[in-house]
Amino acid sequence: MSEPMVKAEGVRKRFGRLEVLKGISLEAGTGEVTCLLGPSGSGKSTFLRCINHLENINAGRLWVDGNLVGYRQAGNKLYELREAEIARGRAQIGMVFQSFNLFPHKTAIENVIEAPVQVKRMNKNEAIGRGREQLGRVGLDDKVDEYPARLSGGQQQRVAIARALAMDPKVMLFDEVTSALDPELVQEVLDVMRELAGEGMTMVVVTHEMGFARDVADEVVLMDDGVIVEQGPPAEVLDNPREERTKRFLGLVLEH
Amino acid sequence: MARQADATDEIAAAEPPGEIQAVPVRHPGRWIAAAIVAVLAVSIANSVITNPNFQWGVVGDFLFDHRILHGVVVTLELTVIAMAIGIAGGIILAVMRLSPNPLVSGASQFYIWFFRGTPVLVQIVFWFYIAALYPSIDLGIPFGPSFIHLDANSLITAFVAAILALGLNEAAYMSEIVRAGIISVDEGQTDAAHALGMTRLQTMRRIVLPQAMRVIIPPTGNETISMLKTTSLVAFIALAELFYTAQLIYAVNYKTIPLLIVVSLWYLFMTSILSVGQYYIERYYGRGRSRTVSLTPWQRIRQGLLPRHVEREEIDETIDQARMRRGGGEHR
Numbered sequence: 275m276s277e278p279m280v281k282a283e284g285v286r287k288r289f290g291r292l293e294v295l296k297g298i299s300l301e302a303g304t305g306e307v308t309c310l311l312g313p314s315g316s317g318k319s320t321f322l323r324c325i326n327h328l329e330n331i332n333a334g335r336l337w338v339d340g341n342l343v344g345y346r347q348a349g350n351k352l353y354e355l356r357e358a359e360i361a362r363g364r365a366q367i368g369m370v371f372q373s374f375n376l377f378p379h380k381t382a383i384e385n386v387i388e389a390p391v392q393v394k395r396m397n398k399n400e401a402i403g404r405g406r407e408q409l410g411r412v413g414l415d416d417k418v419d420e421y422p423a424r425l426s427g428g429q430q431q432r433v434a435i436a437r438a439l440a441m442d443p444k445v446m447l448f449d450e451v452t453s454a455l456d457p458e459l460v461q462e463v464l465d466v467m468r469e470l471a472g473e474g475m476t477m478v479v480v481t482h483e484m485g486f487a488r489d490v491a492d493e494v495v496l497m498d499d500g501v502i503v504e505q506g507p508p509a510e511v512l513d514n515p516r517e518e519r520t521k522r523f524l525g526l527v528l529e530h
Numbered sequence: 531m532a533r534q535a536d537a538t539d540e541i542a543a544a545e546p547p548g549e550i551q552a553v554p555v556r557h558p559g560r561w562i563a564a565a566i567v568a569v570l571a572v573s574i575a576n577s578v579i580t581n582p583n584f585q586w587g588v589v590g591d592f593l594f595d596h597r598i599l600h601g602v603v604v605t606l607e608l609t610v611i612a613m614a615i616g617i618a619g620g621i622i623l624a625v626m627r628l629s630p631n632p633l634v635s636g637a638s639q640f641y642i643w644f645f646r647g648t649p650v651l652v653q654i655v656f657w658f659y660i661a662a663l664y665p666s667i668d669l670g671i672p673f674g675p676s677f678i679h680l681d682a683n684s685l686i687t688a689f690v691a692a693i694l695a696l697g698l699n700e701a702a703y704m705s706e707i708v709r710a711g712i713i714s715v716d717e718g719q720t721d722a723a724h725a726l727g728m729t730r731l732q733t734m735r736r737i738v739l740p741q742a743m744r745v746i747i748p749p750t751g752n753e754t755i756s757m758l759k760t761t762s763l764v765a766f767i768a769l770a771e772l773f774y775t776a777q778l779i780y781a782v783n784y785k786t787i788p789l790l791i792v793v794s795l796w797y798l799f800m801t802s803i804l805s806v807g808q809y810y811i812e813r814y815y816g817r818g819r820s821r822t823v824s825l826t827p828w829q830r831i832r833q834g835l836l837p838r839h840v841e842r843e844e845i846d847e848t849i850d851q852a853r854m855r856r857g858g859g860e861h862r
């Protein structure tokens with residue numbers, strides 16, 4: 275495995291008295307697809323949000339591309355990063371959400387160029403040109419000037435993917451991106467993700483789509499109750515699980 | 531929902547029934563009510579026209595009197611400047627109120643408590659007499675040397691006192707309106723903006739506030755209309771806005787009622803203009819929200835579009851969707 279893009283060591287996260295992550299250690303290789311599976315409430319999404327510092331962690335260390343997330347280390351001391359530094363770190367990490375979170379007051383293209391223009395200070399015309407390309411890449415050339423409310427869920431989620439890609443991220447985080455979609459719209463989003471994986475994008479994917487995990491993932495991580503139960507290539511974890519908890523979870527999921 | 535499904539069942543049944551031509555239900559109550567309203571309206575209109583005490587001739591003489599027009603301008607100036615202070619101050623106070631720093635949010639809360647808790651008329655008079663409290667105003671380092679020395683008596687004119695009182699009081703109310711708007715924006719929007727590398731300030735300015743505007747505009751329109759009328763309170767400190775100007779005139783010629791009518795007509799005219807403005811601003815900030823952008827009244831007149839037509843299409847769409855959900859798309 276090449277140098278890991280995302281590396282976690284003993285990551286713990288508490289919300290009040292509830293500990294959601296109880297020591298997560300894992301590595302997501304550069305150019306690889308890592309799928310996080312597990313029952314709801316197992317901490318998958320929280321872990322994903324820790325990677326781009328939408329949540330801060332209480333213990334352990336997280337690195338993205340060799341840089342510590344949220345802190346700077348000098349000797350044995352940790353210094354919190356300034357807001358601008360945190361923002362700069364996040365600009366290199368793309369994230370797609372379950373509820374799309376498109377900006378409803380902006381058209382598809384305005385959604386896509388917002389961050390390149392505002393964060394990267396890219397020339398607006400250049401951003402629009404590149405934004406059109408990104409929207410074309412997800413198959414939405416004809417929806418460039420539509421407002422999100424006029425798009426289907428699948429189209430909205432593809433705009434959200436284009437919006438994240440427009441920042442040229444080093445890694446893409448997907449947080450249950452098909453869970454809010456009607457069944458017939460799931461495939462169009464998964465197709466875009468499949469293509470992205472084929473192009474060598476580093477991806478960390480929280481999902482319930484077992485078929486996607488089996489086909490696309492290089493590494494599958496099964497989480498339960500804030501810990502990693504089992505991890506490995508999909509053929510091992512999904513087809514020959516060693517742990518009882520993995521078997522139970524897969525049994526529940528595959529029954530459908 | 532259940533009703534719709536029933537309707538679909540009927541549509542799906544073999545023979546589609548013809549156009550409905552039922553006998554409409556009679557509404558005698560409505561006719562009686564309409565008759566009462568009509569009689570009342572006619573009698574009021576009659577009294578307004580025939581009662582000589584209204585002195586409509588005098589109203590006409592003074593409606594465009596240059597003093598009255600000047601009063602209108604002063605009223606508009608007060609309204610615009612006070613609302614500008616109120617909105618700017620309201621945004622600052624709302625953002626302060628949402629700050630994680632308890633001292634900052636506490637200061638905002640204290641401000642709101644103080645200015646909402648005292649009558650605006652008292653505040654107006656208070657500002658007018660501020661020179662009695664602080665005869666001079668010094669700008670400089672707190673407890674240190676002062677750079678600028680100002681005489682409060684000459685600085686705080688009636689106009690300045692009025693603007694300060696109305697604007698600062700308005701800021702307290704506006705801050706609650708702005709805060710409600712900010713809270714109404716889904717947190718996912720902030721998440722998405724942060725994930726793209728936008729700072730808190732960028733997120734607030736580019737993503738949250740524009741969406742909050744949809745919630746902020748209607749009550750702000752209300753506040754502006756209310757402010758336009760509240761400016762009449764500054765008659766108390768002898769500032770010649772619309773109402774005080776009228777008072778000055780009828781104090782001399784004793785045409786009290788006609789001049790009050792002149793004033794009322796002007797207030798009605800200005801609030802009507804504001805309402806129209808509010809409609810267009812709301813429309814602007816509502817963009818991207820509804821599936822179909824509603825037409826302005828003018829567009830509707832030009833296109834001669836009946837709203838009924840749109841409704842019909844929407845109903846058809848709903849029935850189609852219901853049909854699809856039941857898996858019977860073939861019957862068309």
